[in-house]
Amino acid sequence: MTESERMLGLAEPLHQKVSQKFMTAFRAKDILFSETSLAYLQARGGASFQLRYCPALKKKPQGHVSSAKRDPSGPKFDPFEDPPVELLVAQIPAQNASHTLVLNKYPVIHNHFIIATKANKPQTDLLEEDDIGLTHACLRAWEDQRHDGSSPRLFAFFNSGEHSGASQVHRHLQFLPVEDMAGSKIQEWRLLIDRMNVPAHPELPLFQDPSLPILHFSTPLEPGISAADLHRKYIMLMKAALSATLSPGGPLDQSLVVEKDGKTLISYNLAMTTDRMAICPRSQEAAFIPGAGPESSVAINGTILAGTLMVKDETEWDILRETHSLLDEMLASIGFSLISWKQHGSAIKI
Template sequence: MLSVKVPANLPELVKAAFNRARASGDVHFFPTQVTLVNVNSIPFQLRFSPALASKPQVPQPPAPSPDAEPSAKEGRPRQPQKKSFFDPFDNPPEAMLITPLDPAHNLVLNKFAIVPEHFILATRAFKEQTDLLERDDLEAAYACIEAYHNSSENDDSGSELYVFFNSGPASGSSQPHRHLQMLPVRRMREGLDGGDGGAWDVLAGQLLDPGVRRRVPFSTFAEPIGPGADLLGTYLRLYRRACAAVLGPTAAAAGASQSEGRPDGEKEARVEYNLAMTRDVMAVAPRVVEGTAVTAAAEDGTGRKEVGRLALNGTVLAGTALVKTQAEWDALRAEPEQLLEILGRIGVPTVPAPSPL
């Protein structure tokens, strides 16, 4: 049984908080444009989200002190926990707070919403985004998923919740304070025309199918979950598989404690990755880069020019790619094969990446 209890009317609380914050200007949200792109026969959302252009740069963590703890990653000292950056999750303002989630978390609105009612589960005390998740993080996230599933607000599958986590810069992480992001699936369908709305579904929920996993251009690992599941055990197994994919099986196995069920003494993740959760599936995708350049034909016909960079976070495991400029949006719609190429480069490719256009 989950140790974290969330309000049964969570969807209504989120909706009310979002509407208030949008009206007061505390949340930045602009209606998005969306189209579907075929990625190896997988319908992938390409979503133009102008709100992302207003998002500030990633906060710079403080320089490491001489006595900082060693990092789990090679050759880099672990960052101290003393903060010298703006932390939106430290005592969040009333306008952004949806509800405290005892004993250790808050639910807050995402200031730069990509869909309406985009919200966040953040640890109340500062914890590192690059550390391994803990049992209470996963149980709190799943309790939110269950609240949406059980809500009477909607009678169809649109009442489900998609949860994702970005660990490390290559995963699209933009805030050092640990947080998981949450998107109502019915809101993720907004903007899709009738036929398209039925064609698209959350990618993570399909990743138990080996045929789907083979068609995804980057490696993914998935296991079934459900009420009463050992979420931490599932997460650690998937994390180790991601480590093996990036580091090799020998290095990934080093330090693992079979008796405790988690890497011995390991606190900071050794690889960067995205995590996704639905009610039925947990999935992890190891990451090596956040994204690559988007190009378009030069007006003078002399070749190609870079018009932007597509940066992908955990929404990629929902089958969604977010663009923030008109130039990127136009280029990727005109040449959707570019999206396939970029997806093949962000993690461990399932097939050799195609040559650049």
């Protein structure tokens, strides 16, 4: 048993547990999987983005099917409070569990699963050390114990705040297997977070991809990194994002307080792989597509840091495939201007 599996307390490999649970739920129709059409868009700077078209999600129920029978003035249905056994993958750690692993009920990518706090903690609060530590343990466990020579990867993302694309208020992070995202055309697409390797600060381990027209930062994660150090890196990214949004012309202010009464002061998306963590502060949830009609609105969440977007309307799908330049405009509209602190710690707008 690997160190990450010991930390999680799993009796079998994580990838095996998730894939078996997914297939069982898929066959029993306990999850509602939606097929997508896939195209590739090229940003001006060279980054390749996946564009997924999923018209079925226009019909996705809002909340749980039983919510219509509930008192409208009562509490909103919480899918993570007591997840059905058909979707429950595991409770972790096995001893004194603080989190649950559960399948996404409405996936568009195979083996999409979620880590949620057992206690109903707010999605808008600062992530805690065990949230980060257990998420990273899942990322490591996914790559462990493969005897077929493959090198599978898992991508984790977190949406926090009103402009982030978050759909549930109960704290949770989500996992997508990279190979399931890429499908058969893995050579045409690379995780966006992997491109964020250009230094953005003269002293701190902050990096960017200068070709992306939206504020973001990443930081490397060393092998064997502890949960405490992971959390410190997370706070560093939060301070960089907040400093760049509040004072885009000034130096990075490491004394900034990033939360008030537990709640973070910005909307943001966070992403993580085994070797990198990234953040993208958000100014609005959805992007408007010119020519797609007055109701056009494409909601964008943390999968932006993987390099993937999804539309539900055929007109939006057609326009974006025909006019790749709109991609840069969409990205710029949902966040903040890209800056770095390369020269003497002073901010430079890129």
